[in-house]
Structures are given as C-alpha cells and as structure tokens.
Amino acid sequence: MSKYKISEYLIHTVPFIDKGDVQRVLYSTRTSSVKAISEYTWKLLNEEKFNLLPLEMVQELFDVKILVPIDENELKSIIQRNNQSIDKNGELYYIIQPTASCQLGCDYCGQVHSPQKLSDEHQEKIMNRLRSKLTNGNYTALKIGWFGAEPLSGLSVIKKMSPKLMELAKEFDCSYSAKMPTNGLLLNVETATLLFEECGFEAFEVTIDGTQAYHDNRRHTKSSKATFEKIFKNFLAVASEAKLSQLRLNVRCNVDRSNVDGVSPLIKLLAENKLQNRITFYVAPIHSWGNDAHLNSLSKLEFAEKELEWICELLEHGFHINLIPPQQPIVCFAVRKDSELVDPFGNLYNCSEASLVPNYGHEYMFGKLTGIDSTEKNNFLLNFNSEILQGLYDCNKCEMLPVCGGSCPKEWKEGRVPCPSSKFNIKTKLLLHYSKQYL
Ligand code: SF4
Ligand code: SF4
Known part of the structure; x- marks a missing residue:
C-alpha cells in the first residue's frame, strides 16, 4: 500500500496543449507551489499509481505537498501551522x-x-x-x-x-x-x-x-x-x-x-x-x-x-x-x-x-x-482558527484555506461569506500565470 495520497489542498486547471503536449497546471495551496505536469502524470496521480512515477518526481511532489503522507489530517496540520505562526510571530x-x-x-x-x-x-x-x-x-x-x-x-x-x-x-x-x-x-x-x-x-x-x-x-x-x-x-x-x-x-x-x-x-x-x-x-x-x-x-x-x-x-x-x-x-x-x-x-x-x-x-x-x-x-475573534477546526465555517472543507486563512472572521460572525475572488477564479489565474512566461 502506498504511503502517499494526493493532498486535499490541490487545485488543477483543465487540460491544455502546449508545445504538442497535453498538460495541466497544479497548484498546491499548502505551499503556494505551481507545477505544470503532463496529462499522463495526472492520470497516474489520480489512479494513485505513484510507483509508476520516477522517484525524483514523487519526492518533488511530496516536497511541495501535492502528495502528502497517507495518514495526515491536513486540516489539523494547517490549523496547527496557523496557530504556531501566530504564537511565534515576532512582529x-x-x-x-x-x-x-x-x-x-x-x-x-x-x-x-x-x-x-x-x-x-x-x-x-x-x-x-x-x-x-x-x-x-x-x-x-x-x-x-x-x-x-x-x-x-x-x-x-x-x-x-x-x-x-x-x-x-x-x-x-x-x-x-x-x-x-x-x-x-x-x-x-x-x-x-x-x-x-x-x-x-x-x-x-x-x-x-x-x-x-x-x-x-x-x-x-x-x-x-x-x-x-x-x-x-x-x-x-x-x-x-x-x-x-x-x-x-x-x-x-x-x-x-x-x-x-x-x-x-x-x-x-x-x-x-x-x-x-x-x-x-x-x-x-x-x-x-x-x-x-x-x-x-x-x-x-x-x-x-x-x-x-x-x-x-x-x-x-x-x-x-x-x-x-x-x-x-x-x-x-x-x-x-x-x-x-x-x-x-x-x-x-x-x-x-x-x-x-x-x-x-x-x-x-x-x-x-x-x-x-x-x-x-x-x-470573540481570537479563536477563529479553532472554530474552523470545529467546523463552524465552510473553511474547514475548502482547498483555499492555507492561502486564504478564512478571509475575515468578522464577516463569518455576521453571517456573510467572505471568500476572496481567488476562490472563484484561481483556475484562470493559474493558466494566466503559466502563460505569463511566454509574454
Ligand atoms: S474586518 Fe475582518 S479581516 Fe479585518 S480585522 Fe476585522 S475580522 Fe479581521
Ligand atoms: S473564506 Fe472562503 S475561500 Fe477562504 S478558506 Fe473560507 S471558504 Fe475557503
């Protein structure tokens, strides 16, 4: 059995053809890393046939948290990371x-x-x-x-x-x-x-x-x-x-x-x-x-x-x-x-x-x-991260959480949904980001 799984915090674009190859852009929101991969690699990833990928590639995907340990509770890791950043913040x-x-x-x-x-x-x-x-x-x-x-x-x-x-x-x-x-x-x-x-x-x-x-x-x-x-x-x-x-x-x-x-x-x-x-x-x-x-x-x-x-x-x-x-x-x-x-x-x-x-x-x-x-x-607002973990807001099942943080605790408290624009247009932004290298 594999020791990896695909991260729940992974966003992918539609496939597109570049230089004759069918590709997709992947975005790991846990590291803000962007990576273009071939459609064939994408297929192997989705079928969890990680053993058919070159070892260096598996390591690379693991390093940017596109692949994560199979038993990781990612939401917990993210909230833990957030709390640590708040505690250790030197500013x-x-x-x-x-x-x-x-x-x-x-x-x-x-x-x-x-x-x-x-x-x-x-x-x-x-x-x-x-x-x-x-x-x-x-x-x-x-x-x-x-x-x-x-x-x-x-x-x-x-x-x-x-x-x-x-x-x-x-x-x-x-x-x-x-x-x-x-x-x-x-x-x-x-x-x-x-x-x-x-x-x-x-x-x-x-x-x-x-x-x-x-x-x-x-x-x-x-x-x-x-x-x-x-x-x-x-x-x-x-x-x-x-x-x-x-x-x-x-x-x-x-x-x-x-x-x-x-x-x-x-x-x-x-x-x-x-x-x-x-x-x-x-x-x-x-x-x-x-x-x-x-x-x-x-x-x-x-x-x-x-x-x-x-x-x-x-x-x-x-x-x-x-x-x-x-x-x-x-x-x-x-x-x-x-x-x-x-x-x-x-x-x-x-x-x-x-x-x-x-x-x-x-x-x-x-x-x-x-x-x-x-x-x-x-x-009142200080415990926002723990409240996300408890499932009080939709952020607990959102792949944007690591790069959004939940957007605005006050808006959630007042019953509005504060998701930023990227939640809705990130896939196009990824394609633009990819194409920018040719501009
Ligand atoms: S308005 Fe929202 S984002 Fe701004 S400080 Fe208050 S809780 Fe934080
Ligand atoms: S505010 Fe919206 S986009 Fe941000 S983490 Fe929560 S649900 Fe996701």
Missing part, C-alpha cells in the same frame, strides 16, 4: 486612530466622524501598553498602522507619538515601521516626506474609486465637493518624488455596481502616468461597514470575472501582478493576541473595521485605555 502590530475626523462623506462609509483627537493622556496609556507587551512578548519588530477616519487629519498626534514609538522600539531592539490607509487629500510631498523621513513610514495606501467622475460621485467631501483632482495631483507628485522612491505606494479601488465601469479607465490613467514600476494596484469589493453598503456590490462570481479582465489590462499595461496567492497563516490582526486598535476616544477594539461605527455598538470593543490598563483581548 507586534498595533493600530492607532489618531482622530475621528475625516473630510470625506463617502457613500458606503459606516463611520460617524467628529473632531475628537487622541488625548495626551491616552497617548501615554498607549505607550505604557506597548511597553508592557514588548516586555512580556518575544518581539523583533514594532509595526504601527495609523488608521482613520482620515489619519492625516490627526497629523499632530502622529508627529508627536512617532518619535516616542521609534524610541520604544529601539529600546527593545525591535525594528520600527508604520503604514497608513488614507484618502490622499492631505498626502502632499511635504507631508509624505516628513512621515517617511522622521516618522518611520514605509507605505501608504490611497483609495481612488475610478477616474474623476466615478470617484467624485462617491468619494466627495461632506459638503459634496469633488476630491479626485487634488488627490490624484498629490499622488502623482509623491510617486515621482526622487527622495520618496523607497516609500511603498498602493492604490486601492473600492468597487460596487455604481463605479465598476470606472476601473478600466483608472488603470489606463495610471499607466499613462507611467506608474507601472512605482505602485501596486488592487480592486476590493465594497462590503458591509455595519450598514447595507454591500447590497450594491457585485456578486462574488461577477466580481471574480471582472477581476480577471482588470488583471489582463494591468498585465497588458506592464504592471506587476502576483497571480498566485501566498500563504496566509495569520488571517488578520484580530487573531493576534497582542494586537488591538485604539480609537480616538481611548476605546480598545479587537477588529480594525468596527470603531467609530455606531451600528456595531460595543460588539467588537473589549475595553478602554483609561482605568483598565490590564484589559486583555477577549476570545
């Missing part, structure tokens, strides 16, 4: 919302904004909490996510806290880095330079929801004024500034039915401005933000199909795209014990999407900075 990732203010009034936003800024007292409490986490944990890196509302509206807080955070990281022999998702309205060269050179920033993600008309129709100011022109001008200036060439820039385009036609023109505009080698770009479906914004979203299948079109356009324009999903042992910050989000009022959250959203009430909040410094994260 302390912490999210701070410096202000509750945002200039924009985006149609799909579920937050309520106000001028509230993180107080001096709360800033100090954060430093104490971080010090305690760095003392008790085994960390080699401190990473801060500055989130909004619009984080640049709280620039004074960022400027004040960053040197202290950098000093704290140094004291514990940790590297330091910061990143920020921003609407881009205030991200001019001067501010980007200050944050890059003096505040440890390594990346910004600017949201642009299509070309001007599409973007302005939904990402306008609270008084309905257009924002595209200023944001795009800022973005181009930052992207072309030589001293900021090491700063990572990402464009995120949030999409639903009302702006889906604005993505292709935006890709063209980014290409015309020769940003192919400077930025990364991705499209995200609009999801519920404690509201019903998701009701105008494309279906999962529609989105997956459109995404393939956008990927082809990006490739044609010379953008670099990674078509193969990497491993995802840590699904998000919600499953990291020491990670938390502090809102501008000093409230502590176990998820990055729930603060400032009245519709969530206190569902994702687990404590306050003031008075209760010892507050620990509750198990």
